Amino acid sequence: MAAAANTEPGGPSAQGVAATKRADAVFEDLQARIFRGELPIGSRLPPERELAAEYDITRNTLRESIRALEQERLVTVRQGQGVTVADFRRTGRLTLLAPFLEHGASPAERVQVLLDALQARSAVLQLAISVAVERAQPEDMVRLEAAGQAQKAAFRAHDPVVLGRGELAWMNALIDAAHSMTVRWIANSFLEVFEAIITRMPSLWVLDAGYADWIDDVLEAFQKGDGARAAELLDEYFKRTDASLRLLLSQILASEPGDTDE
Amino acid sequence: MAAAANTEPGGPSAQGVAATKRADAVFEDLQARIFRGELPIGSRLPPERELAAEYDITRNTLRESIRALEQERLVTVRQGQGVTVADFRRTGRLTLLAPFLEHGASPAERVQVLLDALQARSAVLQLAISVAVERAQPEDMVRLEAAGQAQKAAFRAHDPVVLGRGELAWMNALIDAAHSMTVRWIANSFLEVFEAIITRMPSLWVLDAGYADWIDDVLEAFQKGDGARAAELLDEYFKRTDASLRLLLSQILASEPGDTDE
């Protein structure tokens, strides 16, 4: 028990691990094929009857997969006309972020999306801070403080997984302190990505040497109610670590020639 | 043809207008019931066989609806155990924003979410600007400039629908100029909301008197490559209009006693 403790409630659920349901498995495969460009944008999927036969499932089951694809805006479905691959790069939504980073086609594009996502993450956390400064309750402050201290302690251990989970906990505390559904909903898509990174490529979890001090500074600014200062600190820090990550990723990109991975 | 011109490609698609497919209709109804709290968080939905009978559809069709709910993280489904309403306020993602604002339970909560969404929108557009300043191509600049001028012209017409669509076009131009899938994906969920507002409650489209000048200032800062200045202008402007909107919404809230609308 307590094997893979979830950072926060609302953890595991959908497509977390390998899909057990046939419909899920087919959904993921089709999703990956679309991301890979194997099913090009604008092209039509084979008719449901054919596709079902290909995957050796019944049409009803296949339809559930298609329904999920449609919900993610990866395809558009019209009676009599077929299922068409949508221009997801343009029409997609943030829910595609994590799956795209896992199944996306070219390494170059994945790296680009990841770097953009990091910048966006910084913006989201800055938003969270500015809202949280206005709305944080005493218990939120306690939780934030605790998460920060835990991180400072864990920092000396140099374990990327522990630190990653700790930072996730810290982010969650901050997001909860904002008491904003909108902030929580935006953040969840990013947290999904970080979950995946911690689990599958912890080496990507880059931390700056000044991490411990930084935690203190942010907490202090936050407690003073100086949201602008806290946001600024956050921005600066991320600019530094993201620069390191950029370097790291370019190295990985250079060493990994082809498209294949997994 | 050209009847209800879409602002941008990637327009109509899913649940735009009243669902024609039975499965979609049921999905929307269940979604609304969950938002309304009629199906409380943590409670179990009736068994599929019963629910299908209630809606007078077949189980397979109902399952497609459930699948969509699951994809939106509104329910969790486990074999042998049933379908449980998820704590969407915590586990949901940005895709819920538009539907929640349309079907959400208490007017007070809807207003709160809308105001938070506006602040988030500002943050997202600031992000878009800061990225766009780095990546905008000449054609992006042309498009932005054109959209801005069109808005200045339309401003004198005082037609909220035209102005709303124009501002949507302007935002789209900016988002495209960022050349970032992440930015586009975040923004799409917000654009969905604005689409709905323009169509259904155009009176909410508040514009400041200084709108025309503001457009000029932002464009100028942008063209100078001063992303920080442009973002700042955007933030200031939104703070002003959002304050007006806050007032307007509180009035509407006061005049509309019950939960019912539509």
Place this chain on the structure above:
DNA sequence: GACCTGAATTGGTTCAACCAGTTTAAATTG
């Protein structure tokens, strides 16, 4: 060539079983 017409194609829905985890309650056992 423009216009109907109807078959073929494709998704949408229905029905009726059966399979597979979970839960519950009865039966068994100590």
Place this chain on the structure above:
DNA sequence: CAATTTAAACTGGTTGAACCAATTCAGGTC
């Protein structure tokens, strides 16, 4: 009587075949 075992019942997951309803497209008609 309490703990355990067992089997029924419930719940979602999947199947297969058939029919309905838009859309497309090929032929036929004018």
